[in-house]
Amino acid sequence: MSRLNLTEWALKHKEIVYFFVILTFVMGIFSYRQLGRMEDPDFVIRQMLISVAWPGATARQVEEQVTDKIEKKLQDTPGIDYLKSYSQPGKAVIYVTLKDSVNEKDVRPTWLEVRNMVNDIKSTLPQGVVGPSFNDRFDDVFGCIYALTSDGYSYEEMRERAEQIRRTLLGVKNVKKVDLIGVQPERIYIEMESSKLAQLGIDPNVIINAVKTQNTMNASGMVETSSDNVYLRVSGIVDDVAALRNLPLRVNERTFRLGDIAKVDRSYV
Template sequence: MGFSGRIARYFQDSQLTPLLALVALLLGVFAVVVTPREEEPQIDVTMANVLIPFPGASAKDVEGLVATPAEQVLAQMTGVDHVYSVSRSGMAVITVQFKVGVPRIDALVRLHDTIQSNRDWVSPNLGIGEPIIKPKGIDDVPVVTLTLWSEDGAHGAYELERVAHAAEAELKRVPGTREVQTLGGPGRVVLVRLDADRLASHGLSALDLRDALLASNLAMPTGKLTRDNRDIVVETGEFFASAADVRSMVAGTFENRPVYLADVAEVIDGADQPVRYVWTGTGPAGAQKGITAQDEQPAVTLQITKKPGENAVAVAERVMQRVQGLRGTVIPDNVQVTVTRDYGSTANDKAMKLIQKLIFATLSVVVLVFLTLG
């Protein structure tokens, strides 16, 4: 009898055999419960966008003087899979994609060292700015996206963005979340519309207003006073806190009288000029989510990413529970929230399907062994 036969004969009548089988079964159940369920595989797929500003240069000059030399330098790194760039007026964006499996930290350190050690690829007198590195990875893919919209059209993109920003602070407190961002809103700005006639009548120019705005929106420590065994920090100036502060700013003097910004310009607190649009509309599957057929409406999207190693199913469930708790308070009743991506649900479905196949395969092997060996 061979070695395997002696082992089989030993465990055939041993009392340890059922115990070992039970331990193996419990370990399998423990692994199924503890192992994180994720849509995206936890592998190192590192890429980075390198932003190099070149103010005042045309797209052709940016390509010839910045993008092309940068591509040649960055392509020399070990572990690089692809390097490509986009050149536009005043800016070059070089995307570096590393091979699958290259550790993220090693790739980013290598990229940073390569950029810093080759800063002399262009003349320092051209006015090219400091490169900015924006790393990206598999964990930057949102696991949950929520689209906010209004059925009656009472809320535009600007109002919806304000609601989304208020919800951001609450969703960032959910355990396991990493980054919460709002996409699609125009942004909030204080817009200053100059009146050329009033500027001329007060003896001011646009450059005077620019200098006055820069000087007024400034706060800095100027020293400290020691009195009664206490140090009192002295600060001069203050930052603008509202549109009213901007309106009341002194822009200059005319005939020995102060000229306020409101005297020569219109100051508006509102939406910025949009650079991207998000719209929502009903499709064939709209009725399945309880959405009635309607025309397209402006919307904004909240995207939530998770921390590395977190269970996507658990994070998505906690996010959904938190959103339900915000209804009627942070999120008004007339603002609808539609789940446009839920990687927690899809990851759970795939994991359950895999477990079912493993159970079926195990039972098939047991039945086959029983029928052949008795």
């Protein structure tokens, strides 16, 4: 029995060979057109960022009393691959990374468990610690960054315009989240000259306490009516520079306006 010579067979049956070549070509085009294509393909980020603030603490204090406690609590969490942390004066950042074998549908439940475990030891953290805060929403949106610049406009005018653009974009289909980055918050600054205060015999704490006392809202009672109860509140909150400059201060049997002894201006951080 002679062996099959594939080359000889192909030369004798050209029509069959051409048919399979064309069939393969057509199937290739069809398969290519059926491939999933996305400009921004979905992917899962198996990492969480935990941040903690402790104002005034040294890096060693943050590491020993905050970072180590959180890391030890999370070490036995199922699915965690490794932990990486950075302790700095006043704050700590901990990166929690899951194993690649963790199924996509199990990622969110794992992050919920991490939150619960960290919150379990929150009461054991030192007094003054702010947080912990968690960020695991790296992959819920695809980001685009647009810069807004302008000459001749104040920060407040640009912020108002940016807010208008933000509200417009939130109404666009498939837009989930719009954040403003780099917004300069407005503040009212009170600048006092120590030499002038010393000359007038005024303690700076007197000014600080007077502003704090004025800038409060207190409950003053309730008025009962036949249909409802109306709560009364006395508000002394000052958000106007002119009103703050006219704030009266009683010191050593003398009355001063805040604007007479301190510089009061509205500015940005």
